[in-house]
Amino acid sequence: MTTEKEGAYHNIRIPPRVQPSGCPINHEFTTFTDEYLANPYPQLKQIREQQPIFYSEKLGYLVVTRMEDLTEVFRDHDTYSSENVQDPVFPICDRAAAVLAADDFNPVAVMSNRQQPDHTRIRKYTRDGFSGRRMKILEPYIRRRSQELIDAMIEKGGPTDFVSAFGHPLPGQIIFRFIGFDEADDEQLMAWTGNRLAFTWGKPSDDEQVEIAEKMVSYWCYCRAFVAARWKDRQDDLTSELLNAHEANPEELEYREVESIIYGHSFAGHEIVSNFLSNALLCLLPKRDVWSSLCADPSLIPNALEEVLRFDSPQTSWRRMTRQDTQIAGVNIPAGTQVFLSLAAANHEPTLFDSPAEFDIKRKNARKHISFGHGIHFCLGARLARLEATIALEALCERLPSLSLVENQPLTYSQNITFRGPASLQVQWDK
Numbered sequence: 001m002t003t004e005k006e007g008a009y010h011n012i013r014i015p016p017r018v019q020p021s022g023c024p025i026n027h028e029f030t031t032f033t034d035e036y037l038a039n040p041y042p043q044l045k046q047i048r049e050q051q052p053i054f055y056s057e058k059l060g061y062l063v064v065t066r067m068e069d070l071t072e073v074f075r076d077h078d079t080y081s082s083e084n085v086q087d088p089v090f091p092i093c094d095r096a097a098a099v100l101a102a103d104d105f106n107p108v109a110v111m112s113n114r115q116q117p118d119h120t121r122i123r124k125y126t127r128d129g130f131s132g133r134r135m136k137i138l139e140p141y142i143r144r145r146s147q148e149l150i151d152a153m154i155e156k157g158g159p160t161d162f163v164s165a166f167g168h169p170l171p172g173q174i175i176f177r178f179i180g181f182d183e184a185d186d187e188q189l190m191a192w193t194g195n196r197l198a199f200t201w202g203k204p205s206d207d208e209q210v211e212i213a214e215k216m217v218s219y220w221c222y223c224r225a226f227v228a229a230r231w232k233d234r235q236d237d238l239t240s241e242l243l244n245a246h247e248a249n250p251e252e253l254e255y256r257e258v259e260s261i262i263y264g265h266s267f268a269g270h271e272i273v274s275n276f277l278s279n280a281l282l283c284l285l286p287k288r289d290v291w292s293s294l295c296a297d298p299s300l301i302p303n304a305l306e307e308v309l310r311f312d313s314p315q316t317s318w319r320r321m322t323r324q325d326t327q328i329a330g331v332n333i334p335a336g337t338q339v340f341l342s343l344a345a346a347n348h349e350p351t352l353f354d355s356p357a358e359f360d361i362k363r364k365n366a367r368k369h370i371s372f373g374h375g376i377h378f379c380l381g382a383r384l385a386r387l388e389a390t391i392a393l394e395a396l397c398e399r400l401p402s403l404s405l406v407e408n409q410p411l412t413y414s415q416n417i418t419f420r421g422p423a424s425l426q427v428q429w430d431k
Contacts, residue, residue, distance in 0.1 A: 009107035009260055010200070010216075011087045012097055015321075015336060017060040023331040024051045030058040031317075032203060037413040040316060040420075041357065044345040053331050059089075059417065061319070061338045062331075065345035067352055067370065069329055073320055073341060074374035077116060080320040080339060082377055086113045086264075088200055089417055096209035104224075105217045107260040112268070112377060119376065125245045125253050126261055129238040130380055134178070135387055137236070141177055142388055145170055146395040154399075158428040159406050166392070167277040167425070168194075174388055175269035179262055180230065180237030185222075192219035193266050202416035223263045227255075238265070265381075273385050275314035275421025276305075277392055282422070283308050283359050285405045290361055295397040304361035305389050309347075310369035311359045316344035317418045318373060340417070343370050402430040 019025070029047070030036070036043055047054070048065040056063050064070055073080045086109070092100075110122050149166045156165075172190050173183075181189060192215045198204045199212040227239060234240040242258045284291050284304065294300050320339040327333060347369045348356040360366075372379035379385075396403060406426035413420060 007108045009086060009109050009113070009264065010100065011083070012092055012100060014088065014091045015338075018334050018336040018338070019055055020062055020331060020333045020337055023062070024054040025057055026051065026054045026063070027057045029054070029056045029063065031417045032415050037415065038411070040344055041348055044342060045348060045357075048342075048345045048349065053329050056340065059340060061340035062333060063340045063342060064328070065342045066329075067346040067349050070341050070343070070346050070370060071374050072328060073339065074377070076326075077119075077376055079322060079324055079326045081115055081323045082320060083109070083113050083115060084321045084338065085319050086200060090203060092199075092209050092213075093206040095206060096213040099210060099213035099217060102217055105220050106256075107220055107263045108256055110257050110260045111264060111380070116376075121252060122257055122261070123376075123380070125242060127380060128245070129178075129241050130383055134238070135383065138174065138178060138384070139387065139391070142170075142174055142391045143395070145173055146392050147399070150395055150399045157431070159426045160428075162281060162425040162427045163274065163278055163422065164424065168271075168274045170277070170392060171273035171388060172266075172270045174273075174384075175266050178238055178269070178384070179265060180235055180239045181226065189219070189222070189266070191215070192222070193270060196267050197271050197416055197419050198414060201418045202414060219266075220263055224259050227259045227262055238262075268379075269381050269384065271421075272314050272419060273388055275419060276308070276385060276389055278421045278425050279312045279314055280305060280308045280389060280393060281403075281405070281425060281427065282411075283312055284361075285403060285427070287359070288404075290359075291397075291403070292401070294361070294393065295401040298394050298397060300361060301390055301393045301397070302386070303363070303366055305386065305393065306366040306369065307359060307361050307363050309371040310353065310363070310366050311347070311356075312420070313343060313347060313369065313371040314421050315371055315418060316420050317342050319418075344420075346370050400429045403427055404429065 044065065052066045053069065054063055064073060111126060114122060149170060153160055153165050173186055176186060176189060195212055196216060199209060204212060227243070230239045231243055234243065239262055242253065242261060246253045246255055246258050284294065294304060318341045320341060322333050322335050322337045322339065324335045325333070350356050352368060353365065372382040404427065406428055409426045412423045414423060
């Protein structure tokens with residue numbers, strides 16, 4: 001992939017910084033400090049109250065923190081383009097760029113970073129893959145794998161790392177079954193897809209960039225080979241549904257777009273949901289009365305999960321780039337400005353959520369969070385993520401009601417601008 005490839009899934013050319021005039025400049029704000037990574041909410045509260053819109057010199061982004069302004073940006077997709085959301089935040093090294101310049105690495109933008117009118121054209125076919133019928137097909141598998149992973153945890157005994165034992169493998173295996181990948185390939189697929197979030201939204205070292213780039217190319221080649229095999233042998237899975245749609249409407253959904261949808265889905269449906277599950281335990285387990293209430297009444301779980309998404313979302317920000325000169329909240333924004341949308345700040349806005357710093361599983365408007373985005377790019381996988389998390393918590397409450405966090409354990413969070421979840425989470429239970 002060259003840095004100028006038209007319509008590429010990942011554009012590795014970082015555009016020049018455009019600094020808006022007429023708004024405050026913050027010379028210190030960045031998401032990469034230990035303080036922010038450990039708990040971004042106190043800092044975001046202060047920023048939202050004092051400087052709700054400002055230019056971050058260290059990030060090179062205009063930072064937007066209020067729900068009203070975020071929803072305006074999400075709605076105005078003609079002005080605020082999503083074309084940058086899959087691009088590296090910072091320039092990648094020449095060695096990694098050379099890896100991605102391979103002729104056979106050529107996925108195209110399809111969903112989160114595809115603009116209108118193509119976005120809606122492609123989305124309608126992908127949306128069909130998240131039908132109620134598909135959820136019903138997946139549900140028994142989600143329940144079975146949840147129980148099997150808990151079985152393995154119990155057999156091994158605690159304390160154990162929840163992330164590696166349950167939180168990471170479950171969403172990966174679910175999205176692979178959704179796509180149609182063979183279970184025998186799960187271990188290799190997870191090795192290829194496990195750290196692309198760092199590549200796109202973090203600050204990996206040069207050597208790490210090269211390693212991740214090589215895995216991205218290997219995974220793309222796997223996706224292309226898999227789609228080609230499914231073309232000859234259709235099954236009841238997302239890939240086959242998309243190929244059927246392509247065959248029926250080849251001008252509406254191109255074959256390369258099918259390949260690229262499959263390439264992108266495993267990333268979107270894996271690490272983010274893994275963080276969702278871990279963040280849920282971090283919110284729920286320290287409050288024993290709350291955890292006990294969920295164990296006694298699983299009907300409380302869905303709203304509790306909405307509160308997790310509001311209180312400590314696995315996705316704390318998203319990005320846009322202005323396609324034309326515009327203005328928001330009185331700030332003049334030139335075309336080409338990179339925009340950082342702080343979902344975390346908006347989800348704690350006191351004008352919308354009473355006592356936002358308090359975790360309340362019975363919060364009546366918990367679902368008003370913006371963690372899945374807003375507008376035409378609202379997360380297609382939201383329904384599946386909610387289903388996975390609900391079934392997983394039901395299983396954990398039923399099988400491990402005494403589950404608790406190991407006290408005083410250090411928590412490490414990945415250094416990136418967008419996604420939040422612990423790298424490991426030690427849990428224990430009564431034997």
